[in-house]
Amino acid sequence: MIKVGIVGGTGYTGVELLRLLSGHPHVQLTAITSRKEDGLPVADLFPSLRGKVNLAFSAPDKADLTRCDVLFFATPHGVAMEQAPALLAAGVMVIDLAADFRLKNPATFEQWYKMPHACPELLPEAVYGLPELNREAIRSARLIANPGCYPTTMLLGFYPLLNANLIDAGTLIADAKTGVSGAGRKTEIATLFAEASDNFKAYGVSGHRHAPETVAQLQRFSSQPVSLIFTPHLVPMIRGMHATLYARLTSDVTNEQLQALFEEQYKDAPFIDVMPFGAHPETRSTRGSNMLRLALHRPGNGDTVVILVVQDNLMKGAAGQAVQCMNLMFGCPETEGLQHTALLP
């Protein structure tokens, strides 16, 4: 059994990890920390876990986290980088669901997250935890930077086209929409029900932290400089993310060739569903599951290709992806504990 700890288990990523890990056949939940909820049974905070998780939260300083084989950091940015060096030194693997290890350049990190990086020496070693791009590296990693939710959709949508050198890397547009759980389980006016319900808006249009990690990863697959316009929006739904991606074709290519490219690229990816050309994936078809579904369109058969990508932001966009990485790191089947069928309706 893999001894697993969760640092910061009171948020939505935390409770989703608990749902997944408590049902994982090879995992033994060993510690869940929360400074604020020290001593509170987890199931008192999350009644959905009554009868499923018997642990209580413990304060970080009381939990001996080195008992664990692997730790998931479901914390705000800046926490994992403080603790990772000592944990790794103690032989504990680390999967950070925040941004601490996503950017290779510590200056870029400081620019976007407004804090100096605490352990830049670990950045070269950290593996960006997107199995469809980095499967082998993840298998042998001990420090994972789990991707952001938005980047997962953008990367998996643009990657085959960019890698095949079929599109103009300088005019990428991602019009993306997220459910409200993406904002986390924290008190703020903007995500109150009476504010966010029956409403739709863009936010962060002038600049969002998920852009630099996306561009950095995309750049790996393009010789041309990558430029990305990224517009996030807030949708009145709990879970779900939809990216509408626009790219300009630079080569003559048929729709059948485009479709075949994606099908070939993802034929061994158990959590990528390439739908038929012209389909309209719905976010709910991924609710509670680790599947990411996508479909291609080409309006008027012109030179713009539109890629529609959907996922559950808490699953493939966060906790599910992290468990997928853990499976790879520990030699489990990639889909172990992640075979939930989406909840529809």
Next chain:
Amino acid sequence: MIKVGIVGGTGYTGVELLRLLSGHPHVQLTAITSRKEDGLPVADLFPSLRGKVNLAFSAPDKADLTRCDVLFFATPHGVAMEQAPALLAAGVMVIDLAADFRLKNPATFEQWYKMPHACPELLPEAVYGLPELNREAIRSARLIANPGCYPTTMLLGFYPLLNANLIDAGTLIADAKTGVSGAGRKTEIATLFAEASDNFKAYGVSGHRHAPETVAQLQRFSSQPVSLIFTPHLVPMIRGMHATLYARLTSDVTNEQLQALFEEQYKDAPFIDVMPFGAHPETRSTRGSNMLRLALHRPGNGDTVVILVVQDNLMKGAAGQAVQCMNLMFGCPETEGLQHTALLP
């Protein structure tokens, strides 16, 4: 493996059965019928099932249903009673999720469902599929009348009190609320998003079909005539049911005794969660799971006890309960294939 067929698989109960049965380790999905969608792959109608269910719908007359060991009828009222006699004669067990076999009295059936009963001779044999009240009878049944969603909450909430002869059976009130999926996957104005969202209303206050089966079952446990005021309401949520039950105590009893009564009653019921006295169960704590949660209140320590009951109307209120019955009928562990943790948030 149990060979399972679903008659009428295009509704919400159908797709939920498919979600459950496709993940059940002892089930082989054998046939799914739909007159209208004959030939359509199931996953084309329900993309959440892509990669999970490879069957196509087949017209009822084309499907050789006698290949199955058990058939779930996820059809409108009146269908199962037409086919049950021949199926039972052919050795196929029947679990009807509609109302055809819920009422022992064919006259009562006709009064509420506006059609004569097609096989009244089977009514005495049919077992009301509420395991917490009828577990042993279900084990040996070949014809199950799966309870309505509302009755499940009302019966499991009132039953311990009525059985212990602690309340006035003549003044029961059930103020119940359901999510919109309870209305089914059928076209009607009243359940359109633009009608049902951001709205709340009662319906059927003067009389609802779920009252007679509830009263009939409750009457089994009371020597006094049972009288029930039942007020259903429609909540703008997809899944979930909340019953607020009011009963007048006729005996001196402490809150601790009331709590102990319920805990004792349901101590062996794997899907009943008796929460602490004074708790407020939320429907979402059961979303996608087969758990029913309840909690007791006694406002002002007076003679009225209030029982709060929640469940997922498509799970413990329909498909989950049906699979629970199937497990009992076929000697599987009662919880097999039903151990989903609720999806929260």
Next chain:
Amino acid sequence: MIKVGIVGGTGYTGVELLRLLSGHPHVQLTAITSRKEDGLPVADLFPSLRGKVNLAFSAPDKADLTRCDVLFFATPHGVAMEQAPALLAAGVMVIDLAADFRLKNPATFEQWYKMPHACPELLPEAVYGLPELNREAIRSARLIANPGCYPTTMLLGFYPLLNANLIDAGTLIADAKTGVSGAGRKTEIATLFAEASDNFKAYGVSGHRHAPETVAQLQRFSSQPVSLIFTPHLVPMIRGMHATLYARLTSDVTNEQLQALFEEQYKDAPFIDVMPFGAHPETRSTRGSNMLRLALHRPGNGDTVVILVVQDNLMKGAAGQAVQCMNLMFGCPETEGLQHTALLP
């Protein structure tokens, strides 16, 4: 023109008062206070008011509130009672939308609101601002206690029956449901979109502050001691309140007589809509309007009468009712500035 000020204009009651008063032909908005948002244009906080309200918030100590003819207190409990004595002395009328002046007994106030009353000498003078029960007293009042949202529905539903001595005052049950805006515009986890959406729950079942004011008002119309079981619930909708009221008839009375009683009682009330016997009012039929709609039911023609009552909790349940009182106090037509048609869909 009536010079109007709003104390505490940053909540939902505040913005609703602004919507109403900015469109009222006899009102001149004169001051809006907020300690936190001092100097901020109101329309920057509430973009719906761009082009409608040009005022900025001002800190309470900077605003000379004695310039106003009347002040609305859209503040938490405890604020109005501190300021009311001086304001009244300065000739400013006061309409408090919080609870400070709703209870005549200062001990009861302290019991429920956990603070001693700051000006008990004003309690006898304060008029409970429910025009349908107290229209004449409101006309000559200078201090109004605007009713709570729940009490408005319970009082207007039970009152005709109680006043006519037709029901048992000792077994009243109110099963009530509110939209999330009733919790106010304040940061808390429980009313986040990701918590409150797609969910339903009861709260405060063991005791809610709106019960004592309701019982106190009902008691005025009954010689028998009034006893009320009041169960509030939270509905995933922004606005709207639905009360399902249960009362036991103690006299022989026909349904026609019951209906006539209500129609007669409210025939001069411009904001009460007595719907046909057996109707099912929907909350959305009052969205954004000051109408309260109700309908009577009598299940099985037994001795229980069920009254269904709906309103917009921010309108007839709060801001609309307050403006209705203001109209009466200043001799305007009762419906002035309140003739909005509900927004449907």
Next chain:
Amino acid sequence: MIKVGIVGGTGYTGVELLRLLSGHPHVQLTAITSRKEDGLPVADLFPSLRGKVNLAFSAPDKADLTRCDVLFFATPHGVAMEQAPALLAAGVMVIDLAADFRLKNPATFEQWYKMPHACPELLPEAVYGLPELNREAIRSARLIANPGCYPTTMLLGFYPLLNANLIDAGTLIADAKTGVSGAGRKTEIATLFAEASDNFKAYGVSGHRHAPETVAQLQRFSSQPVSLIFTPHLVPMIRGMHATLYARLTSDVTNEQLQALFEEQYKDAPFIDVMPFGAHPETRSTRGSNMLRLALHRPGNGDTVVILVVQDNLMKGAAGQAVQCMNLMFGCPETEGLQHTALLP
């Protein structure tokens, strides 16, 4: 008083027209037709109109529509064009809220609406009812083609830039999102609450009927051929539309100049709110009002300008715009009967 009739009053556009027109000081509602609901009081179908509208629906053949000064067609495509010639000949003005008169080219109409045009001879005379582009023509028109909801946002967003020749007309992208009421009040599975709630999806990505009218109108202001990628999406909210528009600048221009251009362009438009540069308009800031709000962004100060546009799809996107046109046609102030403040929250 203007005698007004509505043809096809049972849909969402119909009930919204009724809300607006019943409160319009210069309008006398004269006739509302519905074949299906002949004889039914309007307020029985729409309880929000109880006490506001006393008319009943009448069958089209029974209503003498020539009594009216103007008729609103809130009907499916193809109805208005059958009746317009006779009505205009009888001196009745016509405002069609469907597509019959939006396209000047009858072949294009037939291509997209799959029916030959019934009166192509009227197409040259019909005025596209977008006051901000065609105010003077509307004043003297007798036949108005009310714009589609999507085109209103796209046209008012792109128009100033295109008219000033600042952008590349060949690479326009409109990523647009609508509330579910845009699909109308008609029975279909896809817009059921249990399907559309807690979900997000694109639709019609390969081609949508609103594209050709948008391109045709935009072409009026560009010498370069206009090419538009238009991607509509469905948002789980009742009302509201958000367009995220992407255009590539072809000239050196500062952000201040862009902002000034929009402010100047719309300075006399009472229903266009140009928000500060970099703002994020929310759909709810227009809920129930006729305002369209927009804001400009320029990510990374590059050559892409992003225009965010919001409106209420039933108001500025349909019924409100139609009444705005009526005001112009009959010499009323443009804002008469349209001064509703948005309902927030």
